[in-house]
Amino acid sequence: MPKENYLPCLLQLFRQYGYDGATLSKIAEATGLGKASLYHHFPGGKEEMMISVLAYVEGWLGKNLLPSLQGNGNAQVKLQRMGDRLWELYEGGEQPCLFAILLSGSARDTFHAQVQRLFETWIAAIAAVLMAEGMEANVAKQQAEKAVILVQGSLILSQGLNDVQVFKRIISDLPTELLLNREQLSEYRTNRCY
Amino acid sequence: MPKENYLPCLLQLFRQYGYDGATLSKIAEATGLGKASLYHHFPGGKEEMMISVLAYVEGWLGKNLLPSLQGNGNAQVKLQRMGDRLWELYEGGEQPCLFAILLSGSARDTFHAQVQRLFETWIAAIAAVLMAEGMEANVAKQQAEKAVILVQGSLILSQGLNDVQVFKRIISDLPTELLLNREQLSEYRTNRCY
DNA sequence: GTCTATATTAAGATAGAC
DNA sequence: GTCTATCTTAATATAGAC
Numbered sequence: 210m211p212k213e214n215y216l217p218c219l220l221q222l223f224r225q226y227g228y229d230g231a232t233l234s235k236i237a238e239a240t241g242l243g244k245a246s247l248y249h250h251f252p253g254g255k256e257e258m259m260i261s262v263l264a265y266v267e268g269w270l271g272k273n274l275l276p277s278l279q280g281n282g283n284a285q286v287k288l289q290r291m292g293d294r295l296w297e298l299y300e301g302g303e304q305p306c307l308f309a310i311l312l313s314g315s316a317r318d319t320f321h322a323q324v325q326r327l328f329e330t331w332i333a334a335i336a337a338v339l340m341a342e343g344m345e346a347n348v349a350k351q352q353a354e355k356a357v358i359l360v361q362g363s364l365i366l367s368q369g370l371n372d373v374q375v376f377k378r379i380i381s382d383l384p385t386e387l388l389l390n391r392e393q394l395s396e397y398r399t400n401r402c403y
Numbered sequence: 404m405p406k407e408n409y410l411p412c413l414l415q416l417f418r419q420y421g422y423d424g425a426t427l428s429k430i431a432e433a434t435g436l437g438k439a440s441l442y443h444h445f446p447g448g449k450e451e452m453m454i455s456v457l458a459y460v461e462g463w464l465g466k467n468l469l470p471s472l473q474g475n476g477n478a479q480v481k482l483q484r485m486g487d488r489l490w491e492l493y494e495g496g497e498q499p500c501l502f503a504i505l506l507s508g509s510a511r512d513t514f515h516a517q518v519q520r521l522f523e524t525w526i527a528a529i530a531a532v533l534m535a536e537g538m539e540a541n542v543a544k545q546q547a548e549k550a551v552i553l554v555q556g557s558l559i560l561s562q563g564l565n566d567v568q569v570f571k572r573i574i575s576d577l578p579t580e581l582l583l584n585r586e587q588l589s590e591y592r593t594n595r596c597y
Numbered sequence: 598g599t600c601t602a603t604a605t606t607a608a609g610a611t612a613g614a615c
Numbered sequence: 616g617t618c619t620a621t622c623t624t625a626a627t628a629t630a631g632a633c
Contacts, residue, residue: 210616229423230508233609245611246617254609305507312562313499314424314508321565328563354560354569362556366548368506369522371515375548404598426626439629440599448627 212250215240216265219258224305228259228316259316263323266307269298270327278334284342288356288384291335295360295380302367302376309361332357339387352387359383406444409434410459413452418499422453422510453510457517460501463492464521472528478536482550482578485529489554489574496561496570503555526551533581546581553577 218240222231233255237244251257277290299306308324311317335353340346363379412434416425427449431438445451471484493500502518505511529547534540557573 225507225511227421227423227508229421232607234607242616243618244609245613245619248610249616306559308563309503309559310507312559313419313504314421324563325565328560351572355573358556358560358569358573359552360556361559362552362554365500365503365506365555365559366522366552369502369518371519375552378545379549379552427628428626436598437600438627439601439631442628443598 212261213265215242215250216262219262220265220307221304223259223262224307224310227310227314228255229314231255256316256319259311259320262307263320267327270331274298274331275334278338284338284388285384287338288335288387292380292383299364299376302364302373304364305368306361306364309364328357335387342388356383356387359386406455407459409436409444410456413456414459414501415498417453417456418501418504421504421508422449423508425449450510450513453505453514456501457514461517461521464525468492468525469528472532478532478582479578481532482529482581486574486577493558493570496558496567498558499562500555500558503558522551529581536582550577550581553580 219236222236222239225231226235233244233247236247236255236258240247242250247258248254251261253260273294274291277294278287280287280290282290298304308327311320311324332350332353335356336346336349339349339352344352359379360383363376367373367376413430416430416433419425420429427438427441430449430452431441434441436444441452442448445455447454467488468485471488472481474481474484476484492498502521505514505518526544526547529550530540530543533543533546538546553573554577557570561567561570
């Protein structure tokens with residue numbers, strides 16, 4: 210079997226146990242391979258496994274998440290499409306985010322630059338959608354950051370409360386949440402009639 | 404030295420490295436104690452260390468975070484006070500949340516129930532503040548969850564982007580964010596004059 | 598309460614047969 | 616490409632002196 214077949218399984222393991230918690234024994238058991246076979250596919254050991262998984266996820270983002278924001282339709286439609294892709298990526302809120310996992314533990318320094326770049330790419334893509342809707346650049350960037358914050362935070366709370374409804378609700382509300390920015394709110398306030 | 408003196412140091416280590424990444428060697432080095440001395444204070448090893456750290460954090464929450472929501476003042480004031488306490492707890496966004504750390508890795512099952520309880524207590528305290536302001540119970544609970552989501556998500560993004568301004572901004576905006584709920588927004592929309 | 602020394606187990610990694 | 620067997624290192628844990 211080519212090593213690509215094992216990447217989804219490795220992603221699953223790293224998300225569930227983290228980099229330090231995903232031991233070679235667990236990986237061997239989950240993949241059905243012996244430790245030596247794992248080193249045949251990934252001579253650099255666990256670090257190379259994580260590098261491959263990150264490349265796999267980056268490819269998925271490029272093929273699924275970013276295109277969802279770049280096709281036809283207005284911002285509302287695009288953000289809804291992104292929500293659908295996020296639903297798949299995080300399996301309805303059941304799975305933690307690999308990037309969040311990589312922010313602590315012994316792998317922190319090794320992978321931080323790549324994680325940062327992926328966050329920035331994601332934020333820039335959302336901000337572009339909001340700017341195309343006429344939003345000012347700085348506001349769009351802050352709202353895009355808020356989108357990522359809501360996704361990451363809702364994943365944590367869904368898992369903390371054992372209730373994926375939290376993730377579901379945040380994803381559904383995302384278009385409304387982002388398109389109602391603070392300037393519009395002050396406009397609403399100023400023009401209030403009662 | 405009594406073991407209580409080592410709890411802040413242990414908290415720091417578990418937040419930085421996670422449960423699996425915080426090895427006894429690192430703990431020994433950071434505390435300045437030998438491994439055997441660590442077992443004198445915590446006969447149950449790392450698991451007992453984490454239990455003690457969780458109790459320490461729970462005590463801090465009870466003495467600092469929850470009172471910030473229960474004193475004098477309106478909701479705006481209370482949420483600002485909570486923001487100040489969160490700023491201390493997370494050291495201006497530099498430190499990850501221990502609860503989020505505990506959601507993955509090999510300690511997941513052991514500590515999940517306690518983490519869930521702490522999240523629920525925090526959410527209930529925020530919701531109570533919002534209800535005292537006249538907010539309907541269900542909306543208040545969802546807004547309280549949103550507060551926790553924003554805090555957790557902004558910590559992740561601050562660390563992912565290496566930019567604590569993200570955390571700072573979210574904390575500052577928290578009162579406005581929570582007190583402008585969806586029903587008020589539809590009110591604004593309905594009453595718009597232009 | 599802290600140490601040195603040591604035991605035990607598991608994790609990461611490799612050699613070489615098939 | 617996968618295996619068994621083995622090696623090395625590190626992690627968890629304990630015994631017993633001071």
